[in-house]
Amino acid sequence: MMSTMSDTSALPDRMHAITDETRTTVDDVLQYARRRALYEDIPLDKPMRPSDLARLASGSITAAGIGDRRAIALFENVLAPACISTDHPGYLAFIPSAPTKASLAFDVVVSASAIYGGSWIEGAGAVYAENEVLAWLAGEFGMPDTAGGVFVQGGTIGNLSALVTARDAARRRNREAGVADPARWVVVCSAEAHSSIASAAAVMDIEIVAAAVDGDGRMHGDAVAAALDAHGGAVFAVVATGGTTNFGIVDDIASIAAVTAARDVWLHVDGAYGLAAMLVPEMRDAFAGVASADSVIVDPHKWLFAPFDACALIYRDPALALAAHTQKAEYLDTLTGKPDWNPSDLAVQLTRRARGLPLWFSLATHGTDAYRAGIRHGIDLARRIADDIAARPELSLVREPQLSVVVFRREGWTLADYEAWSDRLLDEQRAFVVPSSHAGEPVLRFAIISPLTTYELLVDILDSLD
Template sequence: MHSVSDDARETIDGVLAYARSRALFADVPLDKPVTPDELAAVASGSITAGGIGSQAATTLFADVLAPTCLSIDHPGYLSFIPSAPSKAAIAFDLVVSASAIYGGSWMEGAGAVFAENEVLHWLAAEFGLPVGAGGVFVQGGTIGNLSALVAARDASRRRNAELGRTNPDRWKVVCSSEAHSSIASATEVMDVDIVAVRTGADGRLHGNAVVAALDEHGDSVFAVVVTGGTTNFGIVDDIASVAAVTKARDIWLHVDGAYGLAAMLVERMRPTFAGVELADSVIVDPHKWLFAPFDACALIYRDPSHGRAAHTQKAEYLDTLTDRPDWNPSDLAIQLTRRARGLPLWFSLATHGTDQYRASIDHGIALAREIADEIERRDGLSLVRDPQLSVVVFRREGWSMAEYQAWSDRLLDDQVGFVVPSSHAGEPVLRFAIVNPTTTMELLTEILDTLA
């Protein structure tokens, strides 16, 4: 399996040929899932004592397994939050695996860590964070949010110890009622309580609501989480007013910008995110609106020493790493072994430049506004809320959830698009999440036409 042989060359050539053809598809297939029984009937039996050979395995994947996996990079994939990795990022993801790089420590992966840090420092500067801010690429927003909150609680514990204060019986996190589900998941893992604060009429969390929550729950709150672009609507909380409160009360402010914070790269959108520069930690997922492949979340600390204090693992066999003043990514989040998952983004940024990224993100924002205007012009359709970023939520008047689901199934069966129903305040709705720069107004209007 590990020798450089004719079989190895054939395996690598075959896999690379398939990867090349898939990455260069002129017309990306949308594809669709099948039932477990249907897949078992045509794909079972690939694991054998002697192996089926690389050619048969590649063919099985390409012809049978892959077509049952939705193509997230299809321009008609408009559900959840899509991914649209650049060709450069896709190509370099292969290089990362082929290079067998360990990205957990400077000692073992100095060049990879340096390149990742170039990206993290650029992002930190774009978000207005001070020189010295830094962090690590982790698996996704869930791990990023959890790691940030663990660091926040650890910082509160240490501050209480320095001041001779007693820790509360139960720690608490304040966030909006529209916060991502990963915040609730993180509090479950940490065994702390969540204080979900109602948003204002505009769907945003505001400072005055946070003040009321802090007055009620006192010193038990160790962090406040604001959202830089909710998943369902793309709404950005009133970060500036919340930041003013957390700064005055010396409470950790975390910005969950997994989807939306990338919009800060567009100059005209920066005022929407005022206050991010005061955050103690932020996350943004490059596999969403920064055109990197799965999976990557950039976790950035205002002061990385808090991350190291909370997350550095101690063991005799790790002393050779932790006794050095090196920048070890594994010390900054809930992980030890880690892939250098920030390198595909680094390569794509280095290849194309930041201006191309700004333009590609701006495309999604502008297209959301354009299709929202078209929805408003059509009889039988109406917006639920004006889009703030690139998520457009709308309704087909009079339809039930069952009717939405039947329409969604037909759309996928016809290979036009993937648009699943969502809901808001108990009402079934539809939403376009526009991330892919190859998504066009023509495609979106074609989808709207099927709702007539």
């Protein structure tokens, strides 16, 4: 039977109207969000098999709906426990997250406010606040007052957007000089560069040339110069890494910057994980040369204690990004050509949420000194636990930590040993530490981000490596 207007469940505004039903839904969701945000003991949890989830969670999408309370109960009791909490103090794999409670709470506000963060005309207040954060970061990195950028989804989009801008600038420069573009453009990076650089190269149909690195895995200016000599005008950008994911290695950015400046080649610094360490004054020498970069990225959802997902992409000259990324369409004409640039004109995106606002709120709430202290905690703890590892005869460091990543081995263990230990650690809900590899050898690594991660917790994990 066809629905009629007397069937209130079929009214088109039922989901949007302010009714007892929608009030209850909002209250129930916010109550769950409050519970999760204020857990004294963050659950670590672990994944379930697809068959188990199919048995426990199927059937939630129906014609009439199951109601918010059943849906929340399903999420809280089945779906959420099947997700590992990246903000758990014992989450030490990959690169963890550790969002502040202020940033988590304000992320709810961002969603509730239905703000479109792609244009100034629609989201001026939000964009202004985001730009305040970007200007602060640019200043910390030594970039000029004219620098600017945008918050994008993550480091992959940030790196892609920066490289698209760099290639566009090279093409324009060639046209002005009457020089033909190369048959295939080239970007130079190290073998330790993040996998997103290879992903960007595949999307852009360009070639990657890996410059040689030293014994510590660092790329230097002389290796970049050699790559530029070999490939000439085909190289449109060099990517230096400000803290590799696997080891936390910082390239010799100063010597690289000297080479790119002399050759008039774009320098991009991928600091998705590690560039936040520049907020600690005693770490700035390790990042000398960043101030000369044409573009940089840093991910606040990593070491700047913001929720997923946010990458700060900053350009020395935002006008070059506007030229590369501004989308043209009749319905967009009213947005373009204005004195205040639109965030959507600075990266590979058009639709975007104001993903920089949770970081803005947390910074405004706590102040920058608290952020410096939180980052310093990770650096100091990494060095302390590295000393502990070096003192244990059954363990050995692969290399001394430079930032907050500690890579080590358990002597005599195979990959199967590491995996069995890792599974047991997660089954016992103690920590999440997975094996990595270096030069073909399986190794372990601690990626320390959360200020709630303690020395005692790390020692307990080491003690389990018997």
